[in-house]
Amino acid sequence: MGGSNKKIVVVGGGIGGLSAGIYGRLAGYDVEIYEKNPRAGGQCMGWDRRGCHIDNCIHWLTGTKKGTSLRKVWETVGALDEHTEFADCDSFYTSMVGDLRVTLWKDPDRTEKELLELSPEDGTEIKKFIQYVKYAMECEMPAEKPMDAMGIMDYIHMGASMANMPKVIKEYGSIDLQGMAERFKHPALKALFTDYLPKDYVASSFLVSYASIISGNGEIPKGGSLAMANRMVKRFQELGGKLYCNAPVARILIKNGRATGIETADRRTIWADYVISSVDTMELFANLIGKEYMDGKWKSCYGDMQKYPLFTSVQAAFMVGQEAYGGRGTVFFDCPSFEAGGRNIDRISVKSFEYEPGFAPAGKTVLQVNIPQFDKEYFYWKGLAREEYERRKDGVVKAIEERLVMRFPGLKGHMEFLDCWTPVTYERYCNAYHGAYMSFITRKGVKSFRARGIVKGVKNLYIASQWIMAPGGLPVAVTAGKFAVWRIAGKEKR
Ligand SMILES: Cc1cc2nc3c(=O)[nH]c(=O)nc-3n(C[C@H](O)[C@H](O)[C@H](O)COP(=O)(O)OP(=O)(O)OC[C@H]3O[C@@H](n4cnc5c(N)ncnc54)[C@H](O)[C@@H]3O)c2cc1C
Structure with a gap:
């Protein structure tokens, strides 16, 4: 560890933030991460319901192949090591x-x-x-x-x-x-x-x-998304980094065109030599520094939902009898149409987690249904009052349950509802803009989005988020964290 007492404050403890924290420690900086939620991991998350584990993220993790430079990054941040086992999916x-x-x-x-x-x-x-x-x-x-x-x-x-x-x-x-x-x-x-x-x-x-x-x-690394995020937390803390959870940040402090620290929601001021923002980039621009710092590139993408659409989802999870279902992997199928978020749905996908026996009690499996939603559906869910929101969510769950039984009749009487979540859940949990958890969609004929991970007009502020390069996702987040530190260390000729 270089013995430097220069300090980096990282806002947000998702994969981008944890990566920035780990690379920051490896480059010899003091690093503190401030995360609004009770635990780090951001979108790379899982949670427990009724004896089952619901995995919210990894369908595939790019960079698992040994010898690639991305695999080295995943190993450096402790997400993978040479003994990591992967799910048995064919x-x-x-x-x-x-x-x-x-x-x-x-x-x-x-x-x-x-x-x-x-x-x-x-x-x-x-x-x-x-x-x-x-x-x-x-x-x-x-x-x-x-x-x-x-x-x-x-x-x-x-x-x-x-x-x-x-x-x-x-x-x-x-x-x-x-x-x-x-x-x-x-x-x-x-x-x-x-x-x-x-x-x-x-x-x-x-x-x-x-x-x-x-x-x-x-x-897919065994243990799933939360286990992977936890391995990164462990790595960061073993390197001497400090992670503060339940610590929402209200503002990034800027003085004379230079980031000087943060103000937490409970009004504490934390000074820093460098600030790395790993939160959703709209949260950064709209709430932490002000939209006046948003340059033309960001503005043109955020301002044109037709050209740069975003996607999110409504999801529902069920515990089912393993034999009653009998399927494997992810399956898409036709179904009688129903409405989710104001969108007509006539095909749904169901993913079985049979490859993770630890995610459900013996003889059971978690099934997860993912229904695509876009900006428009986000506004639909967002516009509902609390009771109506719950009522319509229940309606979607019922529709999904009926269609699963129609397609896989063996499930009748062998399904227990676990949880349902919407684009608004992603917004509430991670401050995700329109509930999106990937960057702007690259459409045909439209230039794929890529930004530099800096904020024009603010020195010593860097962005370590999946948003900085389409299509986003975990590889972009983890490398964005590394690159933010690369820029800081390069500036100081470390
Ligand atoms: C259902 C689903 C499936 C996915 N599947 C895959 C997949 O198969 N492969 C893949 O590569 N990617 C996948 N992704 C995408 C991937 O999870 C995300 O792109 C990635 O985790 C984003 O990381 P991030 O660090 O940029 O942002 P985030 O995970 O959003 O982290 C930002 C963190 O900042 C915190 N925060 C926000 N505002 C504040 C504030 N004001 N103060 C303090 N903290 C704050 C948030 O709570 C969060 O922890 C999936 C995502 C979902 C939801």
Whole structure:
């Protein structure tokens, strides 16, 4: 530890904040993290209900492949180590149309074979898809230093290690998932390619996601999201960092264009040499420093929900008899339509946590249903008075329960409701803007969002949040934490 007494205050103890804290300690700074909730982890969270554990986050963790620079970051922050075990999942997900099932298996050759058997007339597109997914396995997120700090040699090196990625971008980077689905004739294939991510997403990002599952670079660490966040907390504290929970921050103090510390909600002033904000970026601009510091890039994205939509979800969890359900993995299926957040829903997805026996009592499993919602649905939920909000939430739970039983009749009499949460829950819990937990959606023809992790006009203030680069998520959060410290340490020539 460098013995410096310079101090970094981190606002927010999510994955970005914990990462900033750990890298801050490794660079020799005194670090204090201030987190509004009773525990750290932010969106990477899980909670207990009626003897079950509900896991809110990791469907896949990019950067699990040994030898990649992102894996090194996850190991440095204590999220993974060489002994980490991963969930035993053999597929990405399954789409059902009627009783027909199509699966994107972890083994791409099995996927190809099954899709070709299902729809020989889509043979050319199927083969092309699998070939390009294999190309996309090369895609690696830069985790050494921020992209704006990369020099020509870094780009040459990156280009050489991802020689096939330009082909993927050329073929799938200018269409969205809806457009990709339209290339296929079989209805089950159309459903398969529009089920997992919002239809607006640029298709190449879907290929990269599936590629990370295939290549072992997108596993689920055993124990789930909360356990991973707790390992990072442990690492931070073992390094001597101080974590203050139940400590909401009201303001970041700025004097003469320089961040000088924070004021907590209970009106304490904490001085610091550097402040790193890892909270939702709208919380930063609107509440902690003032929107006058929001530059044009942020303004244009936040100001245009059509061009830069955000997504969130309504979710419900149930405890079910394992044998009564009998399924595995994530399954999408058609259902009679119902309304959730004012949106008409006629397909839902259910994820089974059978791979984590510790998440439910013996013989039981947790099933979680995820219903996509967007900015508009956030406003719907937000606009409801408390009683009406609860009533409509109950309505959604009932509709989901009925549809699960219709699809999987064995569940009848073997389901117990655990919990239901909405975009407003994410807002309340993490101050998440419109309930979003990923960054701006990259739509076809729209430049993918990327910001530099600094605030124009304020020295010594850095941003370590998943928001700074689309599509956001855990890898962006963890590297944003590292990069914030990289900038501070670089400035001080450490
Ligand atoms: C259902 C779901 C599924 C997901 N699946 C995946 C997945 O499979 N893979 C993946 O990579 N990502 C996934 N994500 C996204 C991922 O969880 C987030 O992108 C990531 O955790 C965000 O980290 P962060 O540190 O940037 O922000 P956050 O987690 O939001 O952390 C910010 C922290 O700041 C705190 N805070 C806010 N305001 C204040 C304040 N004023 N004072 C003090 N503290 C404050 C919050 O309480 C929070 O703890 C998923 C998220 C959800 C909800």
